Amino acid sequence: MSKPVSRNPDPAFIRLAIPNKGRIAGPVHELIEKSGLHLADGGGERRLIARTRDPHVEILFARPIDIPEYVATGVADLGITGKDMVLERGSEVKELLDLQTGRATLVVAVPEESAVESITDLDGARVATEFPGITRAFFAEHGVAVTVVTVGGACEATPHLGIADAIVDLTSSGTTLRTNHLRVVREILTSTTILVANPRSLEIRHEKIDEVVLALDSVLQAKGQCYLMMNVHRSALAGVREILPGLSGPTVMDVASDENLVAVHAVVNEERVYQLINQLKRAGAKDILVMPIERIIR
Ligand SMILES: Nc1ncnc2c1ncn2[C@@H]1O[C@H](COP(=O)(O)OP(=O)(O)OP(=O)(O)O)[C@@H](O)[C@H]1O
Ligand SMILES: O=P(O)(O)OC[C@H]1O[C@H](OP(=O)(O)OP(=O)(O)O)[C@H](O)[C@@H]1O
Ligand SMILES: [Mg+2]
Known part of the structure; x- marks a missing residue:
């Protein structure tokens, strides 16, 4: 048998589990x-384990469904997985960040031609799912007695195979449901990718965890933002200021080579850039640069 990959007991050292x-x-x-x-x-x-640029942070690669338990049991201090995976496993972990990606909705769906209109019509029905934990809890909470059939994937096929009357599965674009002639009866929950932590690790390894959270959050903060730089004649500055937002207002600096000019820098929403540059040009800004922002640390 191969040796288990042991944990470094140093509290300055953490392990982050991410999907493989x-x-x-x-x-x-x-x-x-x-x-x-x-x-x-x-x-x-x-790979099972990878090192990072930070010698005190290592990455453990795992299946998204296993990550909640790895974090709850302390195999990893932090984990990134779907919120649905955490709820399915009922693991005792603390959510630290919503990474705002991997959005999908868990729904109850039935064949288009089914007579079922609401979940109460499913009393006595067979429901196929990859999420037996959430499904049982959901129907129990609503007092609807169903038989849960657990499948490992391709759940949408089960009603057509005569295995189930309804399914509980994820949908995002809706393509899979449409292709399989299924219609949504009820939404159960919406899931996104989240960062979770082991509660004990949060106590004993909080300094290193805070550093990782800050690093990840700084990427989220920068999402959809870009950096504008331009030169503006002093006489046009007031007009340009009115147009520009920025994290804490635009930054205005002297230009060494020309005392009539100032350099103006601002962080703006990517969606506004197209309109902004035209407005800025009209207001007298020139040499406008638009640059991507990797991270914002507030
Ligand atoms: N259609 C989808 N859109 C966005 N996220 C999804 C979708 N389906 C699954 N997810 C998310 O992906 C995670 C599940 O990852 P999983 O390991 O099951 O990978 P997968 O992409 O479903 O691959 P496979 O099912 O082939 O193993 C869950 O947290 C889930 O919410
Ligand atoms: O609404 P859509 O954009 O069509 O996405 C929904 C599909 O995505 C997931 O399947 P996945 O790719 O994980 O395959 P699986 O069913 O084998 O898990 C989910 O289980 C649905 O089948
Ligand atoms: Mg899947």
């Missing part, structure tokens, strides 16, 4: 890279 595959793995890896943590040894599909 599946649809949320890509966005999570990207977040880790942008946060500056950076996977030191690549982190290919078959």
Whole structure:
């Protein structure tokens, strides 16, 4: 038998579990890279543990469904997985950040031609799902007696195979439900990718955890924002100021080579840039640069 990968007992040392595959793995890896943590040894599909640029933070690759328990039991101090995975496992972890990605809604759906209009019509029905925990709790809470059939995937096929009368499954674009001629009867919950922590680790390793949370949050803060730089004649400054927002108002600096000019810098919402640059030009701004922002630390 191979040796277990032991934990470093040093409280300055933490382990973060992230998805090794599946649809949320890509966005999570990207977040880790942008946060500056950076996977030191690549982190290919078959890796179990990877080091990061921070010698005190290591990454554990795991299936999203297993991450809540790895964090609850202290195999990892922090974990990134779907909120639905945490609820399904009922794990005792603390949510620290909503990463605002991997959004999907867990719904009760039935074949288009079914007579079922509301969940009470499902009394006595068979419900297929990859989420037996959430499904049982949901129907019990609403006093509807159902038989839960647990499947490992391709749940949408089960009503057509005669295995179930209804399903509880995730939907995001709605394509899979449409393709399989299923209609939504009820929404149960909406899930996004979240950062969770082991409650004990939060006490004993809080300094390092705070650092990781700050790094990840700084990427979220920068999302959709960009940095504008421009030169403005002093006489046009008041007009330009009116147009520009910024984190704490635009920054205005002297330009050494021309005392009539000032440099104006501001953080703006990406969606506004197209309109803003035209307004700024009309107000007298020139040499306008638009730059991406990787991270914002407030
Ligand atoms: N259609 C979807 N849109 C967005 N997020 C989704 C969608 N389906 C699943 N997710 C999220 O992905 C996570 C599940 O990851 P999982 O490991 O099951 O990967 P997967 O992409 O479903 O791959 P597979 O089912 O092939 O293993 C859950 O947290 C879930 O909320
Ligand atoms: O509304 P849509 O955008 O079509 O997405 C919904 C589908 O995505 C997930 O499937 P996944 O790709 O994880 O395959 P699986 O069913 O085998 O888990 C989910 O289980 C649905 O089947
Ligand atoms: Mg899946």
